[in-house]
C-alpha cells in the first residue's frame with residue numbers, strides 16, 4: 460500500500476479493496492516513524508475518527524478517505540499550526556483554511572502537518588525552528604524549502620500527496636530536489652483564507668504529489684472563489700485530470716537566461732534531454748528570452764520582505780504569540796516576544812522590509828521593485844505571443860549539503876532564481892522530475908499564461924510519460 464499514488468489509493472478505497480481506516484492507520488504509522496523529520500504534528504486520533512466516519516457512511520466521497528499531509532502554514536482547527544516558528548509553538552487555530560476544508564469535504568483525511576522554513580522563508584527547511592527535514596535521497600542534503608516537509612513526506616511515501624505553499628518557489632523547488640511533482644497555480648486560484656501570510660501578493664497554495672494526474676485531481680478540488688479571500692477567483696472552467704500523451708501543436712520556449720552559467724552541468728543535461736523528448740512528442744521547441752528574469756531575485760527580495768514585515772506585525776504577544784508576564788513596558792513586551800520568538804532569517808526579512816518601506820527609501824527600493832515586477836510580467840506576455848509554455852530547470856542545482864548555504868543568504872536566495880519570475884508575474888508553473896544527476900533528482904519546470912492550468916497539466920503529463928521517471932529513494936527498499 461505504501462507505494463500507491465493518490466489516484467491508485469482512491470481507486471482501492473472505492474473498490475473496497477481497502478478501507479479508509481486501514482489506509483489511514485498505515486499512513487499515520489509512517490508519519491509517526493519519521494526519520495526525515497517531515498512532520499511537526501501527526502493527528503492520529505483525528506484521522507482515525509474521520510476514517511471511521513467515512514467507512515461507516517452509506518456513500519464514499521470522491522477522495523474516499525485518502526490520506527494527505529498539510530504544510531504547517533495552513534490553519535487547521537484544534538490541530539497545532541506553527542508555520543515552523545517558535546512564536547507559534549502550541550498554537551491551535553480556531554478555524555480551518557478554506558482549501559483544507561474543501562479537501563476534507565471531498566473525502567481527504569489530514570494525517571498531519573509538515574515541517575517548513577519559519578514563516579515559509581527559506582529554500583532548505585534549515586530555517587525551521589524545529590530542525591530541518593532530511594532529503595530521502597541523501598540524508599546529508601536538504602530537501603529544499605520552504606515546503607520541505609511536504610516534499611519529503613511524498614518522496615519517502617509517508618503520504619501519497621500533500622499541500623504546500625509557494626511565494627517564490629516553495630512548492631516547486633523542494634519538489635524538484637526530492638524528485639516529486641509540485642505545482643503553483645495562477646495567483647488567486649486557491650483561497651488564501653487560513654494560510655498564514657508571508658507575502659500576500661505572491662502566496663499561493665498548491666499540490667505536491669507523485670504524478671501530474673494526482674496534482675490535477677487535488678487542485679480541481681481546491682480552486683475557486685471564496686468569500687473569505689477577496690483575491691480568490693471564480694474558476695469558470697473545471698480543472699481537468701490530463702489524459703493526453705502528445706505535445707502536437709504545442710510551442711515551448713526555452714528561457715535562455717535560465718539556462719545560463721549558474722546551472723549545474725548535470726541539471727542542464729537532464730533538462731536538455733527532456734526538451735528532446737518534448738520534440739519527439741510533437742512540440743516545437745524554440746529559445747526565448749525573458750530579458751528581466753535576471754532581476755527576479757533582487758525584485759523578489761524587496762517585495763516579499765516588505766509584505767512580510769507588515770504581515771508579521773500581528774505576532775506581538777497580544778494578538779498572536781506568547782504573552783510574557785515579566786516585562787515593565789509595552790515596548791519591552793514587544794521586544795521580548797519578537798526577539799525570542801523569531802529566528803534570524805525572519806528578523807533579517809523584517810528589517811529589510813521595514814527599511815525598504817520607510818519614507819525616503821520607498822521610492823528608491825519598494826516602488827522600483829514594483830516597476831521591475833511589471834517589466835517581468837511584460838517579458839512573459841511578449842514570450843506568450845510566440846509560445847504556449849516556457850521551460851527551464853526548476854532549480855539550478857540538485858539538493859545541496861546541509862550548512863553549505865546558511866552562512867551566505869545570497870547563495871541561498873539564488874536557489875530560487877528559476878522559480879521567482881513566474882511567481883512575480885502571478886503565473887502557474889509546474890515542476891516534474893526529469894532525471895537524476897549523480898543520483899539526485901532534477902526538476903523540469905513549465906510555466907504558462909494565467910489560467911492555463913489545464914494546458915500545463917496536459918503538457919506535463921505527456922512529458923512525464925515520455926520521461927518515465929520511476930526512480931524512488933532507497934527508503935522504498937526498507
Ligand code: GLN
Pocket residue numbers: 579580581582604605624625626627628629630657763875
Ligand atoms: N525561498 C524563497 C524565500 O525564501 C521562497 C519561499 C517561498 O516560496 N515561500 O522567500
